[in-house]
Amino acid sequence: MNIQLNGQVTELPEKVKTVYDVLINYELEERIVIVELNGHILSKETYEQTKLSENDEIELVHFVGGG
Template identity: 35%
Template structure:
């Protein structure tokens, strides 16, 4: 399945069909992360129910501390 992740086209296996599986596939920790799915913010409790489809746009926004 073709997704646009942070502005880049990426192919993921068909079984990666929700946000939770996508994070596991990409080896991304859920700690401090905001996810936009087709311009809508997805809450962590909804990652498993946020179904991915061909052509969807995903933005993974990480927070970085500093001073």
């Protein structure tokens, strides 16, 4: 499936079906992440149930520590 991820067309592996699967795929499931799907910010509780479709637009914002 092809989606737009942070402005880039991205082909996801076949096993990626939900927003939570995307986070696992990019090793972000244990981090604080803001997910926007097609212009709507999702609550964390919905990540596992939110299925993806071809050409969905996802924006992922996560925080990086440093100083």
